Amino acid sequence: MKKILHVHSPGGAPLEHAFPRLAGCGELHVLAVGPLPDHTRDAWLPHCAGLTDRGAELLRGEALVEAITAEARRIGADAVTFLSEFLVLAVAEATRRLGLPGPGANAIRARDKRLMREVWRDAGVPVPSFRRIDRPADLADAFDRLTPPMLLKPAFGAGSVGHAVLRDAADLASAHDTVVRTVGQSLDRYGFGEIGLPDAVERVLVEEIVEGSTDGWYDDSGYGDYLSVEGIVADGVYHPVCITSRIPTVPPFTELSNNAPCVLPEPLQRRIEDVAHRAVDALGLDTCGTHTEIKLAADGAMFVIESAARFGGCMVTREIEAVFGIDPIALLTRCLLGERPALPPRMLLADDGERAAASLALVPITPDGVPWTSSPVWDASAADVSRLVSPGSTIEIVRGLSVPDGTRIPPYDFANGADNWAGIFFLTAKDAPTLLTDCYAVLNGLEGLLMNVRPSIARA
Structure with missing residues (x-):
């Protein structure tokens, strides 16, 4: 049986979902270089043939690359896999040294958003106007050259x-320090930093905020002007798999959901597919998952925001499996093992009556952008969230991506983006319209539900 080394650090699909699919492709060994989710250990550990936990060492840069290559050689790995955004560069370098398939020598293009945009601009891929910021003084010059808001x-x-x-010059004084400090705190809290780039936290860019619009795109209200194309690059060839939609973000740009299937008409989906193809092709990746985010605008315009050399996080891969019947994690793993699985020749579109699925954030803010007024305690065993969705729909908390029961949900912090998530729900429904209704019902009703579950604790 072929051997797989999975490198773990927080991020991506939960281990209880990913590990059974990885183990179905070969003998699964795990190198943990970040904290393991102990509260779900009973769900993922049985799938591991071996586990080496080096998370407490806080490996960085060359030390981490050496740890991956040494462990791969020790077990005789035929493939190295990962899920976290923050492992793209380390795994790319380790697999290069090992002579195994991986994201490839151009993986930095899928991590450094400044380089990413420069590559796309040169390739004619539509992106917002932007500037590199190498030091705080660069921000004033960029503000004069670009059009606010930025x-x-x-x-x-x-x-x-x-x-x-940034809306006016008065915002510049503290903005740079705030961004750097917030990102640094986030990395410290989760125990990982950018691999081999000690100054990565200080690398920033500023870009114009393009005016998004769903006019001319969606017939149904309730969808946001932002979506993703999920895909796989195999031996340098990009295979777009499907589009996943969103409901609108809340300030500043915090995502609330990821929905499949996309309900846009096929001609529009094919236009999006073409832009994603151009964007991913320009990055020059080798073998990896991809997650390409695109902003929709008026008059059929699109802007590519970013593209990652890994699958989308939360339960995106499970959504694809539930709706389209294919397993992206297993397909990519088989590609990494040197096999040639049948990959979609074109992006998949849902048939009428297809099931629908979504990842939905447990986040203390309403879809209208109003933060909760309370700080209730999360208790999955007591909160009957199924009351919030339609008959025939399902909803479950994703344990590996959620806080343990008894955790108080802190107030929403506008600077913390997805760090405001206290958990992730996985929803299914009979069709996309019902799923959309369910997403809004949960986000609008969750605070009241939690307050009524344990009122004496929640109001303490």
Whole structure:
């Protein structure tokens, strides 16, 4: 049996979902370089043939690359896999040294958002106007050259953490320090940093905030002007798998959901597919998952925001499996093992009556952008969230991506993006319209439900 080394650090699909699929492709060994989710250990550990936990060492840079290569050689790994955004560069370098398939020598293009945009601009891929910010003084010059409002963001960030909106010159004084400090705190809290780039936290860019619109795109109200194309690159060839939609973000740009299937008409989906193809092709990746985010605008315009050399997080891969019947994790793993599984020749579209699925954030803010007025305690065993969805729909808390029972949900922090998530729900429904209704019902009703579950604790 072929051997798989999975490198773990927080991020991506939960282990209880990913590990059975990885283990179905070969003998699964795990190298943990970040904290393991102990509260779900009973669900993922049985799938592991071996576990080496080096998370307490806080390996960085060359030390981490050496740890991956040494462990791969020790077990005789035929493939190295990962899920976290923050492992892209380390695994790319380790697999290069090992002579195994991986994200490839151009993986940095899928991590450094400044380089990413420069590559796309040169390739004619539509992107918002932007500027590199190498030092705080660069921000004033960029503000004069670009059109506000603008977004100051970390070049190596994820999950909208550390974003700052700049509307006038008065915003510049503290914005740079705030972004750097917020990202640094996030990395410290989760126990990982950008691999081999000690100054990565300080690398930022500023870009114009393009005016998004769903006019001319969606017939149904309730969807946001932002979506993703999920895909796989195998031996340098990009295979777009499907589009996942969103409901609108809340300030500043925190995502609330990821929905499949996309309900846009096929001609529009094919236009999006073409833009995603151009964007991913320009990055020059080798073998990895991809998650390409696109902003929709008026008059059929699109802007590519970013593309990752890994699968989308939360339960995106499970959504694809539930709706389209294919397992992206297993398909990619088989590609990494040197096999040639049948990959979609074109992006998949849902048939009429297809099941629908979503990842939905447990986040203390309403879809209208109003933060909760309370700080209730999460208790999955007592909170009957199924009361909030339609008959025939299902909803479950994803344990590996959620706080343990008894955790108080802190107030919403506008600078923390996805760090505001206290958990993730996985929803299914009979069709996309019902799923959309369910997403809004949960987000609008969750605070009241939790307050009524344990009122004496929640109001303490």
